Amino acid sequence: MKKSILITGGAGFIGCHVVKLFVSKYPEYKIVNLDALTYAGNLENLKEVEEVPNYFFEKVNIQESEALKAVFEKHKISDVIHLAAESHVDRSITDPLAFVKTNVFGTVNLLNSAKEYWKNNFNQHLFYHISTDEVYGSLHDGSFFLETTPYDPQSPYSASKASSDHFVRAYANTYKMRTVVSNCSNNYGPNHFPEKLIPLCINNIKNNKPLPVYGKGENIRDWLFVKDHARAIDTVFHQGKAGETYNIGGFNEWKNIDIVKLLCQKMDEKLGREAGASEKLITFVTDRAGHDLRYAIDATKIKEELGWEPSLQFEEGIEITIDWYLNNQDWLDHVTSGAYQDYYSELYENR
Ligand code: NAD
Numbered sequence: 001m002k003k004s005i006l007i008t009g010g011a012g013f014i015g016c017h018v019v020k021l022f023v024s025k026y027p028e029y030k031i032v033n034l035d036a037l038t039y040a041g042n043l044e045n046l047k048e049v050e051e052v053p054n055y056f057f058e059k060v061n062i063q064e065s066e067a068l069k070a071v072f073e074k075h076k077i078s079d080v081i082h083l084a085a086e087s088h089v090d091r092s093i094t095d096p097l098a099f100v101k102t103n104v105f106g107t108v109n110l111l112n113s114a115k116e117y118w119k120n121n122f123n124q125h126l127f128y129h130i131s132t133d134e135v136y137g138s139l140h141d142g143s144f145f146l147e148t149t150p151y152d153p154q155s156p157y158s159a160s161k162a163s164s165d166h167f168v169r170a171y172a173n174t175y176k177m178r179t180v181v182s183n184c185s186n187n188y189g190p191n192h193f194p195e196k197l198i199p200l201c202i203n204n205i206k207n208n209k210p211l212p213v214y215g216k217g218e219n220i221r222d223w224l225f226v227k228d229h230a231r232a233i234d235t236v237f238h239q240g241k242a243g244e245t246y247n248i249g250g251f252n253e254w255k256n257i258d259i260v261k262l263l264c265q266k267m268d269e270k271l272g273r274e275a276g277a278s279e280k281l282i283t284f285v286t287d288r289a290g291h292d293l294r295y296a297i298d299a300t301k302i303k304e305e306l307g308w309e310p311s312l313q314f315e316e317g318i319e320i321t322i323d324w325y326l327n328n329q330d331w332l333d334h335v336t337s338g339a340y341q342d343y344y345s346e347l348y349e350n351r
């Protein structure tokens, strides 16, 4: 096998699409999915590859250095694509330390494991770190985030991701490790955990439950279909230049309230409801603390240098997404049972 790639966080939303893409597209690679299976990790996301011979799974927490060492040795890891993280901003507001432990400490642990296993001889190896546009802060004018935009993280989540990005670059500078970082905008699509805006609204519309819109719903996000992000990761992994950063985004900005209304309209049609019925569920609730106003990625560099651009228009992607949720009720039932109910009532019911 040409490469043995460790993909961390492969049981999560974006990770499962990256794993599925790499397993099917590169049968000559060994793909090792390492995941702690937190509330956000779900092996059901990977059913279609679990029997494929080049796919392997290791249930390991990136905070455990001995377990990481054993995985590097067992699978002779040649490259890392690092997605494992605590990823939800609201949870970072209630429990910042969990984000420091996984996103900062866990990432440094992983960097150390790679450095030691590769024995400081980095020529044939790549450490690819997946990051977010949130590290650049909040936009209040019409500008866009460039790769050169100074970091200005505003939430415990984005501060922890910014810190991990800095550590990756510090390992490149100090130890000459070959690293690459990409910073992506908001993803949407199948397998998205329903604590995030789009799947939460789809689930609540379906169940005739209130749609909690923070503040006035004026905040803006730039949405990209998750499989286009997975394609971008494939492109950066194979063609990106070590030491570089690539911004990934859809040039697709939406105010939250407009997204929620679009979902209501599309789901009224699909569920055979009277036009306007689901919009009545919209409920404006207390704003998120320190809520970033706008994110917008300038994805020109990855297009011009590596030839990647989104393949799907938002209208098409959102149809695929809604249909996936409507056709995968079992998946939704499994992830919204138990601990999800406690999380949901604590966060939303008195807001
Ligand atoms: P997710 O929360 O859906 O999945 C995270 C995965 O990491 C889960 O499978 C979880 O079990 C695993 N994990 C968490 N802590 C771990 C630990 N200590 N050890 C091992 N595994 C652990 O997240 P996602 O939305 O798929 O995001 C993946 C990555 O992409 C993250 O690094 C995130 O910061 C980044 N990102 C996400 C978005 C987005 O819109 N979702 C956008 C840009 C960047």
Ligand code: DAU
Pocket (backbone or CB within 6 Å): 087, 088, 089, 090, 131, 132, 133, 134, 184, 185, 186, 187, 195, 196, 197, 198, 200, 212, 213, 214, 215, 217, 219, 220, 221, 256, 288, 295
């Ligand atoms: O920009 C990339 C980031 O996008 C990723 O790094 C994060 O991992 C990912 O979670 C996402 O962060 P956001 O905070 O933008 O996503 P979320 O779906 O939580 O919220 C989207 C917007 O919708 C945001 O402005 C907050 C708002 N919102 C969210 C929820 C969950 C609501 O109005 N109501 C809600 O119930």
